[in-house]
Amino acid sequence: MNRGAAMSLPRMKPQDGVAWITGASSGIGAAVAIELARRGWTVAITARRVEALEAVAREAEGLSGRIVAHVGDVTDAQGMExxxxxxxxxxxxxxxxxxxxxxxxxxxxxxxxxEGVELAMRINLFGVAKGLSAALGRMMTRGRGQIAVNASLAGYRGVISAAAYGASKAAAIHLCEALYLDSRRMGIRLQLVNPGFVDTPMTRRNRFAMPFLMSVEDGARRIVDGFERGGFEITFPRRLAWMLKVARILPYPVYFALIGHLARRQS
Known part of the structure; x- marks a missing residue:
């Protein structure tokens, strides 16, 4: 891959091939699959529950694209390949x-x-790494492709009661930042998705206030719009994202005082 080619990375389109989504039996993954199918993509969706995958695939009937189910486990490196x-x-x-x-x-x-830390790392970090390995290897031979990793705004800084989740998402953010330039040199567009609170089965278990909560359909549209724009980070909602971006640069005494105040208000 020469320097000029690497500097003009493609934003992939439905005619370039298939889209592959892991963790797509519900929530953000399922909604993004439907949004991509609406925009003409053939979408291969992966999770461990075939019945749930097939239900998502049926939701795409009548759209310009289609969804096909492929059962898989992101913790199985050989299986992902x-x-x-x-x-x-x-x-x-x-x-x-x-x-x-x-x-x-x-x-x-x-x-x-x-147990929670090990489980979060096994899926949220190592599962991502295994997916990256499987996708990158094939895209490298073609010299083109686009990969997006779903992390979270919770990975920006340590948050009370989210040690396992936040640490795994922070590691996923670091992984993407570290791989960005190498991927670019190979002609592959690597993107990082950092959503805030989205209304999914996972967030409905939360027992605390979720500021700027948005619908999963709105979140999916923003993510797919981000695929089409092509920038490195896709993040939303904007107000929450910028608040947390500022929090990243606060000195520890100020940050801990702020987090402690917010925790007391939640209590």
Whole structure:
């Protein structure tokens, strides 16, 4: 890949191949799959529950694109490689990958919930890395492609009661930042999705106020719009994102005082 080609990365379109989404049986993954199908994509969706995947696929009936179900487990590296190979052999090259699978372990009262931390890292970080490996290897041979990783605004700084989730998302953010330039040199557009609170089955378990909560359909539209624009970070809602961007640069004494004040208000 020469320097000139690497500087003009493509924004992939439906005619370039298939879109692949992990963690697409519900929530953001399912909504993004439907939005991509609405815009003409063939979308291969992955999760462990075939019945849920097939239900999502049926929602795309009548749209200009289509959704096809492929069962897979993001914690299985060999399985992810085989799944990517199967998708390409049936539907064509993976042009766009959205590595979305993730969990938010509940807090069990212990200061360090080892089980929750290990589970969050296994899915939210290592699951992303295994998806990246499977997609990047194939895109590298073609010298083009687009990959987006779903992290979270919770990965910006440490948040009370979100140690496992926030740490895994912070690691995913770091991973994408570290891989960005190498991916660019290979002709692959790498993007980072950092949403705030979106109304999904996962966030409905929260027992605290969720500022600027938005519908999953609105979130999906913003994500797919971001795929089409092509910038590195896709983040929303804007007001919450900028508040947390400012919080990233606050000195620790100021940040901890602010977080402590907010926690007392929540209590």
């Amino acid at each position: 085989g799944l990517a190979e199967a998708i390409e052999s049936i539907h064509g090259p993976i042009a766009l990958a959205f590595l979305n699978a993730g969990i938010a372990p509940g807090t069990k009262g212990s200061p360090v919930d080892l």
